[in-house]
Amino acid sequence: MTVPGLAPLGRILRFLMRQPTSAFGLGVIGLLIFGAVFAPWLATHDPYAQDLANTLAPPGGGHWFGTDELGRDIWSRLVWGTRITLTIIALVTVVVGPIGLAVGTIAGYYGGKVDTVMMRITDIFLSFPSLILSLAFVAALGPSLSNAIIAIALTSWPPIARLARAETLTFRAEDYVSAARLQGASDARIILKSIVPMCLPSVLIRLTLNMATVILTAAGLGFLGLGAQPPLPEWGAMIATGRRYMIDSWWLVTFPGIAILCVSLAFNLVGDGLRDALDPKQMNRR
Numbered sequence: 001m002t003v004p005g006l007a008p009l010g011r012i013l014r015f016l017m018r019q020p021t022s023a024f025g026l027g028v029i030g031l032l033i034f035g036a037v038f039a040p041w042l043a044t045h046d047p048y049a050q051d052l053a054n055t056l057a058p059p060g061g062g063h064w065f066g067t068d069e070l071g072r073d074i075w076s077r078l079v080w081g082t083r084i085t086l087t088i089i090a091l092v093t094v095v096v097g098p099i100g101l102a103v104g105t106i107a108g109y110y111g112g113k114v115d116t117v118m119m120r121i122t123d124i125f126l127s128f129p130s131l132i133l134s135l136a137f138v139a140a141l142g143p144s145l146s147n148a149i150i151a152i153a154l155t156s157w158p159p160i161a162r163l164a165r166a167e168t169l170t171f172r173a174e175d176y177v178s179a180a181r182l183q184g185a186s187d188a189r190i191i192l193k194s195i196v197p198m199c200l201p202s203v204l205i206r207l208t209l210n211m212a213t214v215i216l217t218a219a220g221l222g223f224l225g226l227g228a229q230p231p232l233p234e235w236g237a238m239i240a241t242g243r244r245y246m247i248d249s250w251w252l253v254t255f256p257g258i259a260i261l262c263v264s265l266a267f268n269l270v271g272d273g274l275r276d277a278l279d280p281k282q283m284n285r286r
Contacts (some may be wrong), residue, residue, distance in 0.1 A: 015277040022273025028266035035082040045073035047080040047233045056249045058108050066251040068242060074255055077233035081256075083233045084255070085263065088218045089211050091151045097207055101159040102163025105195050109172050109187065119165065125158040130213065131220050138226040145234070148227040156210060163206050167199040201278040209271035212264040219260050235260050 015024040035042055044064065051071030059066045065074035107118040125133065130152075137151035171177060172195065180190050221227030222236025230237060235256040242252025 012274070012277045016270065019273050019276070021269045025266040025269030025273065026170055028262050029224045029270060032082050032086065032263055032266075034119060035079050035084045039079045039083060043073075043079045045076040045079040047072065048231050049073075056245060056252075058249075059251055065255045066249070068174055068238075068252055069245055069249075072231075074238075074251060077238060078235070078255060080276035081233040081235050081238070081259070084228060084232065085215060085218070088145075088149055088152070089214055089257055091149050092134060092156060092214050093207055093211065094154040096156045096160060096210070099165050100160025101154075101196060101199060101203055103157070103161040104166075105168045105191050105199060106164040107161070108168025109195060110168065111169075111189055115165070118161070122158045122161050125155060126162070128155075130155045131217055134221060135226065136225070138221060143226040143229060145228040145232065148221045151221070152214055156214060159210070160206055161205060163202055165198045165201055168195050171198045205271055205278060206276045209276055211267040212271075213268070215260060215264050 003264075013026075015078055016026055017246065051067065051070065052199065053071065054063075054067055055069055055071045057063055057067040057071075063073050064220055065078065068077075103118055103122065107115040128136075133155045134148070134151040137154055138147055141147040141150065177190060177194050218227055218234070219236030219239070222234045223240040225237075226239060228234030228237050238256040239253045242249070242256070246253045
């Protein structure tokens with residue numbers, strides 16, 4: 001089945017590359033992936049190696065981004081931290097996407113009591129700020145990177161479910177859904193074959209925009225000591241350990257902060273570009 005608005009990947013990429021903002025976002029994401037894949041070769045030092053004779057060294061030839069309070073190379077820790085960031089994004093997206101899509105499509109398709117129960121549960125999650133709710137889950141599960149990923153995933157699916165439900169309420173009244181039902185197709189088949197593909201473009205856009213929030217939430221948990229634990233080179237945790245020395249050693253928090261800012265901005269820009277690329281009106285103009 002051909003999904004209206006879901007163009008081939010090549011056409012979408014060409015559209016994104018023609019837009020300066022989305023092209024910038026793709027470039028930053030490409031650098032993030034490149035850094036994660038080739039971290040052992042890009043890092044100039046062991047990210048965990050301590051050099052107590054060279055602590056809080058400013059950026060220079062030996063250490064491009066300086067060293068931290070234990071003499072560890074900031075550049076190398078930033079590069080290795082890309083793997084942690086990508087791991088968080090990938091795992092949260094893999095969990096959140098299917099759960100939100102399933103809850104939203106089932107609630108929108110069946111309506112009635114099913115819709116009421118599912119959406120009230122969704123509203124309970126939405127009534128709390130995502131970071132506050134993530135803090136509560138991590139406090140209950142215990143501080144660690146894996147528990148932080150679980151907590152972020154548990155708080156990120158409700159907006160996806162709301163979006164999928166709204167899309168399903170529109171599509172379930174379409175003629176092709178009625179025709180499939182008259183032909184004897186089961187509810188599960190109609191949802192999987194007719195409803196879910198139509199919801200995918202909007203859900204993909206939302207997931208891309210949601211990645212920036214995931215990064216910021218993970219960094220916030222790491223900053224508060226509830227996410228990745230030392231000595232892991234997670235960017236939020238790096239800012240947390242460096243804030244005590246930031247007055248005299250600005251590079252400890254500046255470079256991790258710039259990394260978080262650039263990656264979050266990149267996903268937002270790509271999400272905006274993807275929204276335009278998957279818009280049927282935009283597609284008809286090309």
